[in-house]
Amino acid sequence: MRNKKSHCNGTVLHEQRTKIDPQTQCPPPLKLDEPQRPINQAAMEEHLVRYNFTTLEYRDLDRNLTETYAFGGNDAYGYDGLRIYRYVLIDELVAALKAKNVPVQYGKRFSHVVKDTPENGVTFAFADGTTESTTILVGADGIHSTVRRYLYPDLETKFIGMAGITATVSREQLKLPPNYHIPVTITSSQGAFGIAPQQVDGSEVLIGKQQRVAAPDQPGWDREFVADKQGAIEFLQSDTGHFPDFVQNAVSYIDPNKVNKWPFFVVPKLEKWASENTPAHAIPPSAGQGINQAFEDVYILALLLGQANRVSSLRDALSFWQTYRQDRVDKILELNKQIDIRRMPSSDNVVGVDSGVVRGDFDLRWLYNPDFKKIVNDWVSEHEK
Numbered sequence: 001m002r003n004k005k006s007h008c009n010g011t012v013l014h015e016q017r018t019k020i021d022p023q024t025q026c027p028p029p030l031k032l033d034e035p036q037r038p039i040n041q042a043a044m045e046e047h048l049v050r051y052n053f054t055t056l057e058y059r060d061l062d063r064n065l066t067e068t069y070a071f072g073g074n075d076a077y078g079y080d081g082l083r084i085y086r087y088v089l090i091d092e093l094v095a096a097l098k099a100k101n102v103p104v105q106y107g108k109r110f111s112h113v114v115k116d117t118p119e120n121g122v123t124f125a126f127a128d129g130t131t132e133s134t135t136i137l138v139g140a141d142g143i144h145s146t147v148r149r150y151l152y153p154d155l156e157t158k159f160i161g162m163a164g165i166t167a168t169v170s171r172e173q174l175k176l177p178p179n180y181h182i183p184v185t186i187t188s189s190q191g192a193f194g195i196a197p198q199q200v201d202g203s204e205v206l207i208g209k210q211q212r213v214a215a216p217d218q219p220g221w222d223r224e225f226v227a228d229k230q231g232a233i234e235f236l237q238s239d240t241g242h243f244p245d246f247v248q249n250a251v252s253y254i255d256p257n258k259v260n261k262w263p264f265f266v267v268p269k270l271e272k273w274a275s276e277n278t279p280a281h282a283i284p285p286s287a288g289q290g291i292n293q294a295f296e297d298v299y300i301l302a303l304l305l306g307q308a309n310r311v312s313s314l315r316d317a318l319s320f321w322q323t324y325r326q327d328r329v330d331k332i333l334e335l336n337k338q339i340d341i342r343r344m345p346s347s348d349n350v351v352g353v354d355s356g357v358v359r360g361d362f363d364l365r366w367l368y369n370p371d372f373k374k375i376v377n378d379w380v381s382e383h384e385k
């Protein structure tokens with residue numbers, strides 16, 4: 001949660017958690033699939049423990065290459081894609097904040113907005129009873145955002161009937177054929193199996209499949225679902241007979257502590273992302289784009305706010321931010337469909353052969369190529385006071 005304080009002209013981050021030893025959390029790795037200029041400076045530091053790559057290959061059961069999907073790429077876009085554990089990235093970002101003297105206050109759980117007026121800004125309260133006043137309150141508090149509740153008290157996230165089931169195993173366990181490229185998605189009419197290297201030397205791989213899940217009509221079902229690690233192992237080990245041997249090797253031993261279940265929830269499309277003073281934004285469902293889109297949200301907002309004194313209306317600037325970002329989010333929802341077509345069984349009701357969803361080629365220039373600074377500067381120039 002970010003708070004741009006009026007009285008010290010600075011930004012303060014409030015985080016509900018106290019600092020926790022990341023090693024105890026087994027955080028899933030993140031794919032940063034995009035030449036993200038905002039994170040580039042932090043993420044490309046030499047010491048950062050990440051795995052760089054540029055392409056994911058789609059292969060059929062006979063190992064034929066059927067398609068190639070670019071994840072950034074230094075030659076085409078100036079930056080490679082990377083896979084990185086989230087705690088590594090978070091530590092790096094916190095260090096970058098420290099270097100810029102932006103304080104992070106841990107153990108501060110946002111509770112509610114007390115007052116919000118165009119003239120005096122926003123006053124908000126924490127769960128410990130303290131309050132703060134600021135010009136702009138940014139809710140970067142995740143998919144179940146409490147800040148968003150100020151704008152949409154009754155909004156519920158929606159489960160889309162699908163989950164990503166993944167596990168981490170050693171690359172050695174797979175006994176991959178020599179020169180077999182990973183990351184790879186091996187497609188079949190019964191669904192796809194994905195393998196992606198991680199750690200700086202690629203010694204570890206993430207393996208995974210997508211699962212259709214019917215949500216029971218009972219609150220908290222998703223917590224139980226996520227906690228059922230044995231169910232995840234059984235799903236990963238089921239229906240692998242038609243895949244190459246190395247897939248069966250991959251699932252032959254799975255440590256329950258290295259399993260992740262990710263039920264896909266979405267935030268319904270929001271009419272507005274900001275009040276006069278209190279922005280809130282939607283988080284798209286992601287097939288590897290979640291964190292990139294979070295960065296884009298915040299980067300473009302920062303570019304606009306950095307020039308707020310030049311524009312005639314902050315409200316118009318926030319509308320532009322929402323419209324521009326929503327347009328990209330909508331395109332990502334379409335891209336997700338294209339990925340799901342390749343991952344799900346051909347009998348799938350939502351994206352399968354009888355669903356009406358048409359399979360298209362990947363053209364990712366719109367995703368990787370935009371010049372955010374120019375886009376924002378052009379808008380600001382057209383809307384100068």
Ligand SMILES: Cc1cc2nc3c(=O)[nH]c(=O)nc-3n(C[C@H](O)[C@H](O)[C@H](O)COP(=O)(O)OP(=O)(O)OC[C@H]3O[C@@H](n4cnc5c(N)ncnc54)[C@H](O)[C@@H]3O)c2cc1C
Nearest residue numbers: 015016030031109110141142146262288289290291292294
């Ligand atoms: C299993 C799994 C795998 C994923 N894999 C990928 C991937 O490979 N690639 C990818 O791009 N994305 C992936 N994602 C999605 C990605 O994690 C999210 O898109 C991203 O974390 C969103 O960032 P955020 O900052 O909006 O929210 P979060 O990362 O959820 O951060 C929100 C922060 O706000 C804090 N907070 C919450 N409530 C309050 C409050 N009331 N007061 C103060 N602080 C509060 C939380 O403690 C947290 O630190 C994955 C998600 C899951 C669950």
